[in-house]
Amino acid sequence: xxxxxxxxxxxxxxxxxxxxxxxxxxxxxxxxxxxxxxxxxxxxxxxxxxxxxxxxxxxxxxxxxxxxxxxxxxxxxxxxxxxxxxxxxxxxxxxxxxxxxxxxxxxxxxxxxxxxxxxxxxxxxxxxxxxxxxxxxxxxxxxxxxxxxxxxxxxxxxxxxxxxxxxxxxxxxxxxxxxxxxxxxxxxxxxxxxxxxxxxxxxxxxxxxxxxxxxxxxxxxxxxxxxxxxxxxxxxxxxxxxxxxxxxxxxxxxxxxxxxxxxxxxxxxxxxxxxxxxxxxxxxxxxxxxxxxxxxxxxxxxxxxxxxxxxxxxxxxxxxxxx
Numbered sequence: 228x229x230x231x232x233x234x235x236x237x238x239x240x241x242x243x244x245x246x247x248x249x250x251x252x253x254x255x256x257x258x259x260x261x262x263x264x265x266x267x268x269x270x271x272x273x274x275x276x277x278x279x280x281x282x283x284x285x286x287x288x289x290x291x292x293x294x295x296x297x298x299x300x301x302x303x304x305x306x307x308x309x310x311x312x313x314x315x316x317x318x319x320x321x322x323x324x325x326x327x328x329x330x331x332x333x334x335x336x337x338x339x340x341x342x343x344x345x346x347x348x349x350x351x352x353x354x355x356x357x358x359x360x361x362x363x364x365x366x367x368x369x370x371x372x373x374x375x376x377x378x379x380x381x382x383x384x385x386x387x388x389x390x391x392x393x394x395x396x397x398x399x400x401x402x403x404x405x406x407x408x409x410x411x412x413x414x415x416x417x418x419x420x421x422x423x424x425x426x427x428x429x430x431x432x433x434x435x436x437x438x439x440x441x442x443x444x445x446x447x448x449x450x451x452x453x454x455x456x457x458x459x460x461x462x463x464x465x466x467x468x469x470x471x472x473x474x475x476x477x478x479x480x481x482x483x484x485x486x487x488x489x490x491x492x493x494x495x496x497x498x499x500x501x502x503x504x505x506x507x508x509x510x511x512x513x514x515x516x517x518x519x520x521x522x523x524x525x526x527x528x529x530x531x532x533x534x535x536x537x538x539x540x541x542x543x544x545x546x547x548x549x550x
Contacts, residue, residue: 230264230265230268231257231259231265231268231269231272233272233275233276235257236253236257236269236272236273236276237276237281239253239256239257240276240281240282240292241295243292244292244293244294244295245291245292245294246291246292247285247289247290247291247292248282248289248290248292249288249289249290250269250270250273250288253269253273254266254269257269273290277290280293281293281295307333307334309331309332309333310332310333310334310451311332312327312332312359312421312451313327313355313358313359314326314327314355314358315351315354315355315357315358315518316354316358316518317510317518317519317520317521318513318517318518318519319519319520319521321391323358324508324518324521326493326503326506326508328500329499329500329501329502329503330477330496330498330499330500330503331498331499331500332451332476332477333476333498334448334449334450334451335444335447335448335449335450335451336451336452336476336477336497337440337443337444337447337451337452337453337454337474337475337476337477338355338451338452338453338454338475338476338477338478338479339440339454339455339456339465339471339472339475339477339478339479340352340453340454340455340456340479340481341455341456341457341458341464341465341466341471341478341479341480341481341494342455342457342458342465342479342480342481342482343457343458343459343460343481343482343483344457346481346482346483346489347481347489347491347510347512348425348426348455348481349370349385349425349426349455350385350512350515350516350518351479351481352366352370352423352425352453352455353385353386353389353516354389354516354518355421355423355453356403356421356423357389357391357392358392359421360392360393360394360402360403361402362420362421363402363403363404363420363421364403364404364420364421364422364423365403365404365406365416365417365420365421365422365423366403366404366405366406366423366425367405367406367407367408367409367412367415367422367423367424367425368408368409368412368423368424368425368426368427368455369409369425369426369428370382370425370426370455371405371425372405372406372407376407378405384515385515385516388514388515388516388517389516389517404417404420409428410428412424412427412439412442412443413439413442413443413445413446414446416443416446416447416450416452417450418446418447418448418449418450419447419448419449419450420450421450421451421452421453422443422447422450422451422452422453423452423453423455424443424452424453424454424455425453425455426455426456426457427439427454427455427456429456429466429467433466433467433468433470434467434468434470435467436456436465436466436467436470436471437467437470437471437473437474440454440471440473440474440475441473441474444474456471458480458481458482460482460483461482463480463494464478464480464494465480472494472495475494475495476495476496476497476498477493477495477496477497478493478494478495478496479491479492479493479494480492480493480494484509484545484547485509485543485545487511488509488510488511488520489509489510489511489512490507490508490509490524490547491507491508491509491510492505492506492507492508493505493506493507493508506523507523507524507525507526507547508521508522508523508524509521509522509524509547509549510522522549522550523549523550524547524548524549524550525547525548525549525550526546526547527539527541527542527545527546527547527548528541529541529542529546531546532544532545532546
């Protein structure tokens with residue numbers, strides 16, 4: 228071949244934006260042999276491209292191929308309204324959780340559910356799935372399928388107990404998508420759909436929840452992500468602490484309330500009509516999935532469940548009373 232040209236290098240770099248490239252790899256890519264003019268010329272080409280901010284050299288003699296960005300037009304665009312996202316309902320009244328009226332949901336939003344083990348995380352997810360079944364939601368994570376890529380018996384039991392919706396269409400096809408995915412969730416997100424990931428397991432490096440959520444948010448398109456992580460008892464955030472809130476638009480924290488109920492605390496909420504963050508709710512679970520006795524709580528006038536060194540009778544030591 229003739230001498231390598233700047234345009235040939237630029238054309239190749241456009242296909243690998245964001246990646247790291249070395250001179251040796253470039254020479255192999257273009258079949259440039261030692262002793263040819265192109266062998267040294269390509270170094271000069273990369274130097275010029277560095278000045279043009281198309282690549283950035285590092286200390287190892289490699290180059291980061293800079294992802295090219297262009298101005299985004301703002302005015303003259305269609306303004307898209309909030310989306311309708313149905314929240315779980317209370318089975319005493321069959322009414323949707325009224326907190327939904329105070330939350331503004333947008334395309335691409337992430338709902339983060341962080342809770343103690345066995346305190347309603349999957350129940351909430353299954354209810355979100357059920358109430359939005361006509362939107363063909365997607366389920367994946369550690370709660371729904373076995374290592375043999377079959378629905379778990381517990382998942383099937385929950386499906387049977389959620390008997391107020393039709394889970395399949397007139398020809399017997401599932402109205403939702405069940406994916407046997409346990410990691411690399413962003414790579415399996417179905418764009419523009421409700422994707423429920425229950426749950427994300429990060430055994431030690433909990434701070435990695437932030438880039439995982441960022442990747443899912445970029446993949447979700449016009450859909451909504453509902454992500455579940457574990458939370459320690461009494462913790463103010465899920466495992467990963469402040470990192471869990473980086474890309475969350477709605478944060479729901481779940482803890483134990485009294486003996487058998489769930490305490491639901493609203494954490495970060497990005498867009499609201501009325502105050503939502505910091506509000507507390509309680510509910511019970513019937514058959515593992517049916518939400519009952521859903522109600523709002525307020526702080527008791529005692530000192531976190533105690534009065535004069537003894538348990539408060541008014542709130543039974545919980546620190547909360549019904550509104």
